[in-house]
Amino acid sequence: MKMYDVVIVGTGHGGAQAAISLRQFGFEGSILMVSRDTEPPYERPPLSKEYLAGDKPFERLLIRPAEFWDSKKIEIELGCNIVSIDAESHVAISEDDRRFAYGSLVWAAGGEPRMLSCPGAHLQGVHGVRSRADVDRIVASLRSGAHRIVVIGGGYVGLEAAAVLRKIGREVVLVEALPRVLSRVAGETISDFVQSMHTKQGVDLRLGVGVKRLVGDGFKVSGVELTDGTHIPADMVIVGIGIIPSVEPVKRTGATGENGIDVDKQCRTSVAGIFSIGDCACYANAWAGGRHFRVESVQNASDMANTVAKVLCGQDVTYDALPWFWSNQYDCRLQTAGLSVEYDQAVVRGSVAEAKFSLVYCKDGRVVAIDCVNNTKDYVEARKLIESRTKIDPVRLADASIPLKESVSQ
Numbered sequence: 001m002k003m004y005d006v007v008i009v010g011t012g013h014g015g016a017q018a019a020i021s022l023r024q025f026g027f028e029g030s031i032l033m034v035s036r037d038t039e040p041p042y043e044r045p046p047l048s049k050e051y052l053a054g055d056k057p058f059e060r061l062l063i064r065p066a067e068f069w070d071s072k073k074i075e076i077e078l079g080c081n082i083v084s085i086d087a088e089s090h091v092a093i094s095e096d097d098r099r100f101a102y103g104s105l106v107w108a109a110g111g112e113p114r115m116l117s118c119p120g121a122h123l124q125g126v127h128g129v130r131s132r133a134d135v136d137r138i139v140a141s142l143r144s145g146a147h148r149i150v151v152i153g154g155g156y157v158g159l160e161a162a163a164v165l166r167k168i169g170r171e172v173v174l175v176e177a178l179p180r181v182l183s184r185v186a187g188e189t190i191s192d193f194v195q196s197m198h199t200k201q202g203v204d205l206r207l208g209v210g211v212k213r214l215v216g217d218g219f220k221v222s223g224v225e226l227t228d229g230t231h232i233p234a235d236m237v238i239v240g241i242g243i244i245p246s247v248e249p250v251k252r253t254g255a256t257g258e259n260g261i262d263v264d265k266q267c268r269t270s271v272a273g274i275f276s277i278g279d280c281a282c283y284a285n286a287w288a289g290g291r292h293f294r295v296e297s298v299q300n301a302s303d304m305a306n307t308v309a310k311v312l313c314g315q316d317v318t319y320d321a322l323p324w325f326w327s328n329q330y331d332c333r334l335q336t337a338g339l340s341v342e343y344d345q346a347v348v349r350g351s352v353a354e355a356k357f358s359l360v361y362c363k364d365g366r367v368v369a370i371d372c373v374n375n376t377k378d379y380v381e382a383r384k385l386i387e388s389r390t391k392i393d394p395v396r397l398a399d400a401s402i403p404l405k406e407s408v409s410q
Contacts, residue, residue, distance in 0.1 A: 003101040004075075005029030007092055009082050010108030014278030014301030015348075016063045018040035018106050021309035023072045031074045032100060034092070036081035036109075038064055039132055045298060047135045048160040048240075049328055053167065054139070058132060061116060082109075087253040088272050106308055107250050107261065107269070107276040108301070112242030116152065120214030125221040126237045129157050138238065146235035147171055148225045152211060156179030158240030158328045161192065163329040166201045173204040173232050175224070180207060184338070187346050189359045190371045194329070197355075201330055206230070245280035245294065257282055260294045265318035267308045275311075277304035286320050287368070287386070288339045299324050322387055335379040338369030338386045350375060350400040355399075358382070365409070367390045381405040 006022065008015045011033050014020040020211050033041070042061040050056035069076055077397040081095040085105065092100045112271035113128025116119060125146070127138050149165050151158045154176030165172045174181075180191040181198075195205055213239060224232045254270040256262045262284040267275045267283075285293045303321035310317045326337040332355060340346075343361035350357030358378040361369040366389050370382035381404040385392065390408050397407040 001091070001099040001101055002032075003030075003103075004032040005103045006031050006106060007102035007104075008033045008106040008108060009035070009092065010110055010278070011035035011037055011041040012044060012077070012108065012110050012278065012301065013063070013077065013298045014110070014305045015106070015108035017075045017302045017305035018108060018277065019069075019307055019308045020064070021071075021076070022312060025309050025313040025315075027309070027313050030100075032071075032077065033074060034077045034080050034082055034100065036079065037131060038079045040069075040076065040078070040408070042132065043298075044130070047132065047203065048129050048157050048282065051132075051165060052138065053137050053164045063093045065211075082249055085249050085253050085274070086275065090250075090273055099211050100225070103273070103313055105274045106209060106246070106305075107274060107280065108278050108305070109246040110279045113244045113246050114242045115239055116211060116214070116241075118211055118213045120216060120221065123214055123216045123221040124219055125216075125235065125237065126214065128239050130243065138236070141236050141347050142168070145357055148233050148235045149238060150174070150175060150232055150234040150236075151238045151240065152224075153240035153242075154178070154205075154207070155184070155242065156182070156325075158238070159198065159329055161176060161238050161240060162198060162203050163201070166198075166203055167330070171204075172202070173206060173213070173224075173234075174198065174375060175206045175209065175211060175226065175232075177210045178208065180387075181205075185340070186371050187340060187359050187361070189346070189348055189352065190373070191372060193352055193355075193357075194334075197287070197330060197332060206232075241349075243279060243296065245307065247276075250274060250276065259292070262292070264265055265320070266311050267304050267319055268311075277301060277308055283319065287322055288341050291341065293339070293404045295323050297323060297325050323382060324383070333374055333376075335372045335376065336370065337379060338367075340369040340371070347394065347398050349378060349398060349404070358404075360397060360404075361393070362392065362397075365394075367392055367397075378404050 041063040084093045148171045151174045215223045216257045256273045260280045263275040279296045307319040327334045340361040345362040351401045353368045356374045359371045367385045372379040392407045
């Protein structure tokens with residue numbers, strides 16, 4: 001059993017950035033990254049966009065070239081699933097009984113795709129979208145002739161996949177149990193725009209209806225039966241209904257948390273020597289009035305990783321980065337800054353009809369979040385307004401001819 005100063009579980013954006021930042025901030029101790037994935041650290045967002053479309057080869061998804069990790073003396077163990085932790089002895093144990101002693105453990109394992117639990121959910125041809133292997137299976141099915149695709153879930157992953165599939169000429173039905181797409185993360189103006197965009201591109205949207213069961217020949221999926229009795233033929237089903245945080249080994253050490261793993265402002269769990277970052281970490285978000293959230297984004301994973309690296313290098317820092325997100329669908333770029341979980345006013349700037357506008361969320365006269373459609377200038381200026389918590393003039397805010405930065409109350 002080898003001893004490492006830092007063991008990082010997970011090689012996604014959070015885990016990779018933690019290792020990179022440790023070296024950048026001068027950490028000279030030993031570092032090991034461990035992952036159940038069999039691929040070197042790579043970007044996940046392009047999986048449902050450029051990689052699925054075939055526009056970006058896997059080599060361009062790599063976070064760093066293979067030789068980088070060796071040059072920085074960062075060891076990587078791939079295909080290694082950590083299933084238990086002896087927190088008292090500081091040992092992480094893999095499924096095949098490999099043992100790694102650590103000084104500090106950074107849990108960045110992310111999560112697994114949340115799959116359907118209805119009858120037929122395990123038929124061949126039902127796919128999640130979380131790893132390269134997931135998307136490779138989807139691409140293989142498309143190359144084998146799958147033409148009628150049902151996408152379950154109207155969040156970012158489902159919508160992005162639907163956009164790619166329509167662009168390559170497949171028939172797409174998208175099913176969302178809630179009354180509108182993106183309902184958990186965006187206001188109605190954005191949902192209406194996105195729904196209209198997909199409908200114009202030929203996506204058949206089924207909103208406010210659930211999946212009763214998947215049907216097939218006992219082996220392969222051939223259709224989807226909805227809760228309203230509708231039957232949709234399908235050569236393939238893609239499920240994009242969120243993730244289940246991969247946290248059980250940490251939870252069994254006694255770490256607290258009902259929605260992932262609870263961490264403090266330095267990303268420490270309640271168990272000594274263990275940090276958690278990224279999709280599986282739940283924390284009190286200063287940009288949402290202190291409400292506890294798991295934020296699933298590259299920004300959150302990377303900024304949390306930087307915080308942990310600084311803490312391990314002896315710096316007294318805390319995590320309070322402003323959340324931001326993006327999504328590409330067809331020719332539309334959607335950019336979001338802040339969290340629209342608490343607001344008392346939503347103001348539209350620009351032209352929805354021309355697909356260049358912003359939806360600005362305000363609370364108590366201050367901008368708290370923004371969704372921008374093909375409007376990067378507003379996005380950049382809004383981030384500064386959110387971070388400064390500046391009072392704004394609502395009349396000037398609504399006038400798209402006035403730069404957002406000039407909407408400050410006089």
